[in-house]
Amino acid sequence: MIEIIGLNVSYSDKKVLKDIYLSLQRGEKLAVIGESGAGKTTLAFTLLGLCRGNIKGRIDIDGLEITKLDERALKELRWRKISIAFQNLDALNPALRIREQLTEVIVEKSNKNLEEAYLEVVNLINLLGLNESYLERFPSQLSGGEKRKIIIAMALVNSPEIIILDEPTSSLDGEARDEVTEILKDILIDKTVIINTHDLKLAYELSDKVAILYGGRIIEYGETKMVIENPRHPYTRGLLRASPLLNKGKDLQGIPGVFEYKEMGCPFSNRCVQKIDLCEKETPKLNETGNRKIACHKGGIEKILEVKSLSKSFSDKKVLKDITFSLYSGESITILGKTGSGKSTIARCIMGLTEPDSGEIFLFNKRITKRDISFYRDIQMVFQDPFESINPRLNIYEIISEPLYIQKIRDKDSYINLVKSVLKQVQLPYSEEFLRLHPYQLSGGELQRVAIARAIILKPKILIADEITSFLDVSIQAKIMRLLLDIQENLGLSIIFILHDIALAKKVSDRILILNNGILEEYKSLELGGDIYEYERAMGRIC
Amino acid sequence: MIGLPITYSTIQRDEIFMRPSNIHLLGTNEAGQDVLFLVLGGVINSIILSILVVLGTNLIALILGSLMALYGKSLERLLLRVIDIFIVLPSNILIMAISIYIKPSLFWFSFVLILFGWAQGTKLIWSHTKRIVNKDYINAVKSFGGSGPYILRKHIFREVFPLLLVIAIQTTRRVIFLESSLSFLGITNPEIISLGKLINNSLNFLYLEVWRWCLLPPLLGLVGILVTLSSIGIYIEGKIDRRFNVDRDNRA
Numbered sequence: 086m087i088e089i090i091g092l093n094v095s096y097s098d099k100k101v102l103k104d105i106y107l108s109l110q111r112g113e114k115l116a117v118i119g120e121s122g123a124g125k126t127t128l129a130f131t132l133l134g135l136c137r138g139n140i141k142g143r144i145d146i147d148g149l150e151i152t153k154l155d156e157r158a159l160k161e162l163r164w165r166k167i168s169i170a171f172q173n174l175d176a177l178n179p180a181l182r183i184r185e186q187l188t189e190v191i192v193e194k195s196n197k198n199l200e201e202a203y204l205e206v207v208n209l210i211n212l213l214g215l216n217e218s219y220l221e222r223f224p225s226q227l228s229g230g231e232k233r234k235i236i237i238a239m240a241l242v243n244s245p246e247i248i249i250l251d252e253p254t255s256s257l258d259g260e261a262r263d264e265v266t267e268i269l270k271d272i273l274i275d276k277t278v279i280i281n282t283h284d285l286k287l288a289y290e291l292s293d294k295v296a297i298l299y300g301g302r303i304i305e306y307g308e309t310k311m312v313i314e315n316p317r318h319p320y321t322r323g324l325l326r327a328s329p330l331l332n333k334g335k336d337l338q339g340i341p342g343v344f345e346y347k348e349m350g351c352p353f354s355n356r357c358v359q360k361i362d363l364c365e366k367e368t369p370k371l372n373e374t375g376n377r378k379i380a381c382h383k384g385g386i387e388k389i390l391e392v393k394s395l396s397k398s399f400s401d402k403k404v405l406k407d408i409t410f411s412l413y414s415g416e417s418i419t420i421l422g423k424t425g426s427g428k429s430t431i432a433r434c435i436m437g438l439t440e441p442d443s444g445e446i447f448l449f450n451k452r453i454t455k456r457d458i459s460f461y462r463d464i465q466m467v468f469q470d471p472f473e474s475i476n477p478r479l480n481i482y483e484i485i486s487e488p489l490y491i492q493k494i495r496d497k498d499s500y501i502n503l504v505k506s507v508l509k510q511v512q513l514p515y516s517e518e519f520l521r522l523h524p525y526q527l528s529g530g531e532l533q534r535v536a537i538a539r540a541i542i543l544k545p546k547i548l549i550a551d552e553i554t555s556f557l558d559v560s561i562q563a564k565i566m567r568l569l570l571d572i573q574e575n576l577g578l579s580i581i582f583i584l585h586d587i588a589l590a591k592k593v594s595d596r597i598l599i600l601n602n603g604i605l606e607e608y609k610s611l612e613l614g615g616d617i618y619e620y621e622r623a624m625g626r627i628c
Numbered sequence: 629m630i631g632l633p634i635t636y637s638t639i640q641r642d643e644i645f646m647r648p649s650n651i652h653l654l655g656t657n658e659a660g661q662d663v664l665f666l667v668l669g670g671v672i673n674s675i676i677l678s679i680l681v682v683l684g685t686n687l688i689a690l691i692l693g694s695l696m697a698l699y700g701k702s703l704e705r706l707l708l709r710v711i712d713i714f715i716v717l718p719s720n721i722l723i724m725a726i727s728i729y730i731k732p733s734l735f736w737f738s739f740v741l742i743l744f745g746w747a748q749g750t751k752l753i754w755s756h757t758k759r760i761v762n763k764d765y766i767n768a769v770k771s772f773g774g775s776g777p778y779i780l781r782k783h784i785f786r787e788v789f790p791l792l793l794v795i796a797i798q799t800t801r802r803v804i805f806l807e808s809s810l811s812f813l814g815i816t817n818p819e820i821i822s823l824g825k826l827i828n829n830s831l832n833f834l835y836l837e838v839w840r841w842c843l844l845p846p847l848l849g850l851v852g853i854l855v856t857l858s859s860i861g862i863y864i865e866g867k868i869d870r871r872f873n874v875d876r877d878n879r880a
Contacts, residue, residue: 436771458773466771474764478786487782488772536768543772 300352307377358577693753
C-alpha cells in the first residue's frame, strides 16, 4: 500500500530525514515514535506532498509514485486517499463554525451536497462522542479534547484509506487521552494509519508496527508489542524509561545528553552508553536482527554479563541452585530475597570473592576463567556496611584513589582531579580539608557515598550494589538510590542491586529477580508497568 | 674504638674497689674496672641482643602470621600445629641447656632465643590478621584487583604494626630478663658484659661496703630497663585499646 524507498529530506543543507525505508500494507497501523525534532512531522508532510524541503527517494502509494506528482494531482489525493489530523489545535479556522469547516471538506472533495455532507458529519461526530450541538460552535468555544476530536473528524470525513495522526493525544489530560484512544481504536479498525507520537502507550495500544526515529533516521523497527516490551536499541529503552504512562514501577529516568545534529556516524552516539569508536565514524545501517530491524553497530543493547548455572553450597546447605541470569548494558536489575537467602553469595561469586561449586560467568561474552586486574576495571562492587568496607586508617583521598593505584593508572598528578570529580558526582564536598578526613569523621550516608565514589572512579561498566542502604535511615536511603540512578544515567552503568525491600526494588529496577530457596525467578519487566502486585505476591510467598 | 658486643677485656683497669669519684663516677669493681662503664656496657649488650631477637621474631611473626591468615588452607593448619608445639615446649629450660652446651656468642644466643620465641608472636599476628582479612575492606581491595602482596603491604602490615610494637616490647622484656638470669647463673659467654653477671660478681663482696657502688647500679639498671619497657608496653596497649574503642563507638 505504502512503500517508502530511500527517502531523504533536507531543508537548506540540513538533512531532516535520512535513508528512510518503510513498507505498510493495507489496514496496517504504524507508529512513528521520536522526540520533538526527530523528523516525524516532516515524514507526514512528505507523504501528503506538503513538504517544502528538498526530497530525494521515492514514495509509492498503491503503486503511484507521489514524489513525482504535481500539486494538482496531489490535491486530488489529499483528503480522499490520504488525510492528516494535525498536531496543532489551531489548525481549525477560528472564524468558521465547526459545521462549516467539516462539511466544506466533504463538499469540496466529493460529489455530495451540503445536506448529505451534514448528515455524514453528524454521524461522524457522534462516533467521536460529540453531539450535534457542537457543530454550531466556534473553535474557541471548545475544550482541548473536543478540538482534538474535531481535528480527527476532519481527517476522517471523506473516509480516506490512509490516515496520518500527528500527535493525536498531545495536550490532552489523562481522561481525555484515554477516551480519544478508545475512540480511535474503534473507528480506525480498517484504515491504514500512521501515528506520529512520542506517547509510547498510545503506540502500544493502537499500532501493529513501530518505527523509532532519531535524528531523522529509523533506529529500531519491528512489531510494536515486541519492540516496546523488549526494546533492543538503547534509545528505545531510554524512551521507555522516560515514559510515565508505561513506567509505573521504576523512577523515571531521562536519556543522558541532548540531541546533536551530525552528518557522520550514529546519530545517537553522543548519548549512547555502549558507544565504540566506530559509532563516531560510520552510520549504522538498519539491519535485520532477529525479529526486528536495528541500526546499531553493536546489534542493539548488548548483553554484558551472563551467569549460567551457578551453584554454591555451604556445609550441607545448598544456597544457590543453578542460578542463571543476564545483565544488559545500561540496565538495572534487582536480586530480591529475604535475609540469608544467598543474594550476596551471587555477588561474591561474580566478584571472585567466593568460589562457586559450579557454573560459568561470561563478561562481554567471554567466559571468565581467572580474574586478572583488567576484570575489575569493568565490574565493581559497593558493600553493605561502609564502616566495614572502608579501612578506618586511611583518609578520604587515600580511600578513593586506592583503585587507581592498584590498577596502576598512569599520571598520578591527575589522581587528585579524578578523586575530586567523583566526589562531585556523589554530591560530597571536594575541598582539600575534606580529603584529609578519616572515616570516623563522616556519617554513614556520607561514608557510603565515599564507597560509591571509590567504586566508580575506574569507570566500570557494571556496579553491584549489595544492600547498600540497609544501614541507612529512610531519607538517606532515598538520596543514595536516587544518586545511583543518576550516576547510571550519566555513566551508562549497568547495576545489579541486591535488596530485600520490594518497594525499593520497584523504584530502582528494570527487572526483578527473586531468589527463593536457592532458585532465581525472573519476573516481567516493570517498564511495561505490568502487574506490580505480581512481585508482592511472589515476595509474600517467601517472606 | 670499642667493638660490639662490649667485653670485659675492652675496659681499662685501675685500682680495685675505688670509691665513686670524679674519675670513676660509680667507683671500680674487684678487677679495677669502672662500674659505670660496666653498667652501660651491660645495658648496651642487652639492647643489642633484644634488637636482634625482636627483629628476628617480629619478622617471622609478621611474614608467617600474615601469610598463613591470607592464604590459609592446609599450610595454615600445618603451621598452626607447629606453632602450638613450640608454645608448649619448656623453652627456658631448653635455652639453658643449649647455652650450657654451646656457650654461644651474642649472635648465636640471639638465634637460640628467636628459635624458641617466634611462635607466640606469630600466633598473635595470625589471629589478628585472620580477623582483618575477613573484613569487607579487604574484599573491597580484592575487588579493585589488589594482589596478596599489596594487601599485606598496604593494609595488613599497617593494621598489625601496633600489635608488633607490643610484641616487640614484651619480647625485649623477656630477652633482657632471660639474658640477665642466665648470665647471673654463669651460663652465658663469660667474656660478654652482662648486668646479671655484674650482680652475681658483686654478691661475693656483700660483707664489704663496696656493694653500694658495685651491686646497686647494675641492679637498679636492670630494674629500670624492665620497669620502663613494661610502662611503654602498657601505654601502647592502652592506646591500641582506646583506638579500637573509638572505632566501636563510631560504629555504634
